[in-house]
Amino acid sequence: xxxxxxxxxxxxxxxxxxxxxxxxxxxxxxxxxxxxxxxxxxxxxxxxxxxxxxxxxxxxxxxxxxxxxxxxxxxxxxxxxxxxxxxxxxxxxxxxxxxxxxxxxxxxxxxxxxxxxxxxxxxxxxxxxxxxxxxxxxxxxxxxxxxxxxxxxxxxxxxxxxxxxxxxxxxxxxxxxxxxxxxxxxxxxxxxxxxxxxxxxxxxxxxx
Amino acid sequence: xxxxxxxxxxxxxxxxxxxxxxxxxxxxxxxxxxxxxxxxxxxxxxxxxxxxxxxxxxxxxxxxxxxxxxxxxxxxxxxxxxxxxxxxxxxxxxxxxxxxxxxxxxxxxxxxxxxxxxxxxxxxxxxxxxxxxxxxxxxxxxxxxxxxxxxxxxxxxxxxxxxxxxxxxxxxxxxxxxxxxxxxxxxxxxxxxxxxxxxxxxxxxxxxxxxxxxxxxxxxxxxxxxxxxxxxxxxxxxxxxxxxxxxxxxxxxxxxxxxxxxxxxxxxxxxxxxxxxxxxxxxxxxxxxxxxxxxxxxxxxxxxxxxxxxxxxxxxxxxxxxxxxxxxxxxxxxxxxxxxxxxxxxxxxxxxxxxxxxxxxxxxxxxxxxxxxxxxxxxxxxxxxxxxxxxxxxxxxxxxxxxxxxxxxxxxxxxxxxxxx
Numbered sequence: 263x264x265x266x267x268x269x270x271x272x273x274x275x276x277x278x279x280x281x282x283x284x285x286x287x288x289x290x291x292x293x294x295x296x297x298x299x300x301x302x303x304x305x306x307x308x309x310x311x312x313x314x315x316x317x318x319x320x321x322x323x324x325x326x327x328x329x330x331x332x333x334x335x336x337x338x339x340x341x342x343x344x345x346x347x348x349x350x351x352x353x354x355x356x357x358x359x360x361x362x363x364x365x366x367x368x369x370x371x372x373x374x375x376x377x378x379x380x381x382x383x384x385x386x387x388x389x390x391x392x393x394x395x396x397x398x399x400x401x402x403x404x405x406x407x408x409x410x411x412x413x414x415x416x417x418x419x420x421x422x423x424x425x426x427x428x429x430x431x432x433x434x435x436x437x438x439x440x441x442x443x444x445x446x447x448x449x450x451x452x453x454x455x456x457x458x459x460x461x462x463x464x465x466x467x468x469x470x
Numbered sequence: 471x472x473x474x475x476x477x478x479x480x481x482x483x484x485x486x487x488x489x490x491x492x493x494x495x496x497x498x499x500x501x502x503x504x505x506x507x508x509x510x511x512x513x514x515x516x517x518x519x520x521x522x523x524x525x526x527x528x529x530x531x532x533x534x535x536x537x538x539x540x541x542x543x544x545x546x547x548x549x550x551x552x553x554x555x556x557x558x559x560x561x562x563x564x565x566x567x568x569x570x571x572x573x574x575x576x577x578x579x580x581x582x583x584x585x586x587x588x589x590x591x592x593x594x595x596x597x598x599x600x601x602x603x604x605x606x607x608x609x610x611x612x613x614x615x616x617x618x619x620x621x622x623x624x625x626x627x628x629x630x631x632x633x634x635x636x637x638x639x640x641x642x643x644x645x646x647x648x649x650x651x652x653x654x655x656x657x658x659x660x661x662x663x664x665x666x667x668x669x670x671x672x673x674x675x676x677x678x679x680x681x682x683x684x685x686x687x688x689x690x691x692x693x694x695x696x697x698x699x700x701x702x703x704x705x706x707x708x709x710x711x712x713x714x715x716x717x718x719x720x721x722x723x724x725x726x727x728x729x730x731x732x733x734x735x736x737x738x739x740x741x742x743x744x745x746x747x748x749x750x751x752x753x754x755x756x757x758x759x760x761x762x763x764x765x766x767x768x769x770x771x772x773x774x775x776x777x778x779x780x781x782x783x784x785x786x787x788x789x790x791x792x793x794x795x796x797x798x799x800x801x802x803x804x805x806x807x808x809x810x811x812x813x814x815x816x817x818x819x820x821x822x823x824x825x826x827x828x829x830x831x832x833x834x835x836x837x838x839x840x841x842x843x844x845x846x847x848x849x850x851x852x853x854x855x856x857x858x859x860x861x862x863x864x865x866x867x868x869x870x871x872x873x874x875x876x877x878x879x880x881x882x883x884x885x886x887x888x889x890x891x
Contacts, residue, residue, distance in 0.1 A: 336540065343541040348611075349591050364542050406535035416538040438660060441613070443589050444538040445660035449683065 305373055311358070312374065320377030321422075328427045332379025337418045338371035340443050350440065379412070380422040386468035394465020397458055401450055403466075411469055416443070425467035432459040536822050539862065541590055543568045543882025550860040553852040556887055559807075562850065565875055565886040566596045568605045572877040572884055574666055574797065575867040576618040576625070580640045583867075584608070584625060585877060585884065588616045588664050593627055595643055596884065608646045609636065616717075617667035619675060621701060626675060628665040631656040633677060633703065653703030657682065657692055662715040666797065666865075671726045674698040678730075680715035685735045687761050687773050694760050696730065710750055712757040712782055718797040718865065723812050725841055727751055729786070731795040731816060734764055736823040743768050745795040746785035747816070747835060747843065755783040787843040792821035793829030797865030797877070801834075805872025806889045813837065815874060817863040820854055830854030832863055832876060850876065850887060 315324045320331020330338065344350040346359040346367070362370070398404065408414050411421035420428065434440035435451035436459065442448055454462070546567035554562045566583070572594070574586040583596040593609040609615065609627060617628030625639040627649055633656075634649035636642070652675075657663065662680025669675055681694040688694055690711050696719070699706040709728075719730035728750040734743035743764030750756075759766065759782035761773040766784030769777060789795040798816040813836045820830030830853035836844045853861045862880040869875060873888040 340538070340541055347541075347591060367542065414535065416540075417535060438658070441660055443541070444536060445663065446536055448660040 305369055309370065309373060312370070316374075317377075321380040322424055322427075325424075326426050326430050327424070328431075329380050329423055330374050331377040332412060332419045332421075333375055333377075334413045334415060334418065335371045335375035336416045337413060338374050339367055340416055342367045342371055344443055349443070379419060382422045382468050382470040386470075387464075390461060390464050391468060393461045397454075397462050398465060401454070401462075403462070406446065411466060420466045421469045423467060425463045428463035428466055429459055432463065534823050534825070537859070539571060539589065539880040539882075541570060543570045546883075549881055549883050550852075551885060553855065553860055554850055554885065555852045556850050559889055561888050563886050563888075565884040566603060566605050567881075567883050569594045569596065569877075569884055570882040571879045572882055573616050573864045573879050574618045575865045575875050575877050575884065576620045577867055577869060577875075578620055578625075578640045579623065581870070582640050582643065583875065583884065584618050584620070584639075586616045586618045586627070588614050588879065591615070593618070593625075595639075597643060606643070608639070608643060609649055612649075614664040616664040617677075619667045619669045621669050621673070626652065626667060626669070626701075628667040628677060630660070630663040630665070631658040633667065633675065651703075652701075653699060653706065655706065659693075664717075666717045666719065668719055669701070670698065670728065671721050672698075673701065675701055676709070676719065676728075678713060678716045678719075680713075681760060684737060685761055685770065685772070710756045710758060710783075712760045712762075713748075714760040718795070718816070720799050720814070722837075722841060723800050723802050727841060729798070729800075729814060731789065731798055732758065732760075732785075733794060733796075734791065735761070735770070736792065738764075738771070739791075740824050740826075741791045744788040744791050745793050745818075747787040747789055747795070747798075747814070748783065749786045749841065750783075751841075755781070757782050758785075759783070786841075787835055787846055789816065789818060789833070789846070790821075790828050792824045794819035794821060795829070796863075797867075799866050799868055801868060801874070803868045803870075803872025803874075806874075809836065810834065815849060815866045817866050817876065819862045819864055819879075820859055827854055827857050827859070830859055830862065832866060832874075853878075 315327045316322050316330045320329060322329040341350070342359055342362065345352065345355040346362055348356050403420070404411065406417045407420050411419065413419035431440065432451050432454060435442065435447045436454055438448055544567065546564060549564050549567060551562055551564050556562055569585050570592065571587040571590045572585045573588050576584045578584065581598065585594045585596065587593065591610050591612050592607045593612065593615050594605055595608045596603060596605050612627065612629050614630040615627050619626040623638045623640065625636045627634050632654035633652040635652050636646055636649050639646060656677070656679060659682035661682050665677060667675060667677050676696060676698045678696045679693055682688055691708070695708045695711045695713055696716065697706055698709050713732055714735065715733045716730045717733070719728060721728055730748050732746045732748055734745050746765060748758055759779065761770055762777035763769055763774060763779040763782045765788055767779055769779060795816055795818050798814050801810045801813050801815060813834050816833050816835060818829035818831055818833060821828045831848055832850035833846050834849040835846050838844045853859060853863060859880055861878045863876050864879045865877045867875045873886050876885045876887065878885065
């Protein structure tokens, strides 16, 4: 299926989302701050389960789980909010955030925003980078996401995001499966072909 | 695409310029030959009709992006109410804090204030209970429940693509039932899909359907118009066309004519086109110009060729470029001075697609006896400070005592403007 072309990391389920892990999560022993009767522990302790999947250094090693390094705090706050309110469905995030207070959302997003932004490593195919650059110029990704794709305010950093996650997000926006907090991305993404999505994701994931 | 055009586009697009400067041809090698390599891959600009059409590549425009309000309301003691300025004799106070993403306002017969939302899934009610004002969620799990209307105790809620209803809502605020469907025969497009609704003097429910892009020429039977239907959802018909995106309308208290705001397209320029105040008259044309003619006198550079603005009903007033003129109500109260009687209060949420922000206020449109507009004057200002929003007004509603409520979706609050006393 064309949809699978160039989609890296086809592993069925990330280790951090394995059944044993989720069981632990559900029992509250290793929890992303959620569902504990009393929110004991330092902020760092409470964030540990988040970083287990999203990456302690700001770079996710987990398939289809985004890197959080360098994300604007306003963007992180909105995502935590829409997960908690089930406006965006993406387990296990809905479960993990369901008992967070507004103050939790603020402190989590402020702290996570301090993670360092991922940096591209390894070679990139110049032809594909050129394709992605042209697509980005055509669709003006840098207008909102900033010319260096570092994001601003409620708009996320997309530079050096995981390629498989970018593909997933763009596909979901293009079909309105993910409708967004603000509808802007749907308006953009529904004009992208599957090939465009793959090229853009490659370009942004390898951006430097 | 001519190659010089491609080169120009690449040269002025910062992101690409950065890439060309930094992207390696192979591994970590700088790529001196990178620029020409990108040119053959460059694609043509957006096709006519694309939402992206008309976005300039100028560096100034590249800094402009929509500004989404936060989902969590500002605490009452942090609300910028002291910055909001009304004319002498008027007082501005916080009516309610904690009304996340407050958008359309409606007031029930028993005094409950209902508030819709665009970015969150909830409808709020503000009521007096045991001598205290209380804010509570009365419906959730809704998709962009921006529009509200009330009729004989029933609350109509407009989501992105459907209208539903809660009967006897004020009698059931403690345990409101789930809304029941009225009509879901609306497009599901996200762009301009959220709705303002109102019930007209003809007891019909008026529901707009916006253009499903910034600028396009969509099927006029599906988009860019105002519809009306019976209160049970039957008999849907298109009333007026050529409406890009109206998020506020009301009927003149004596002539019963419909007046509506309409938001102009983006990315054409800083100053043109302006948002419109329109009026539907029996003798007037029933097409208001979109996408061919903007602001009554300016033909769209893409879609306007071959069209004449004379073929479309012109606005009765211009409300400023990109100002996001949204909610509006005729003032029918007795509290304010006589000069405000039957004038229109209009919330201008404020621009994003403009370097120097414009709007961010409530203006008052005073009318001549023939229904034309005599003047547009600022009424409530101070939402915009040093080119940043401290608050953003979305809708207005007249309370029974004649005071005016104003919703602020940026802070999740409702303010009350009163006179005298």
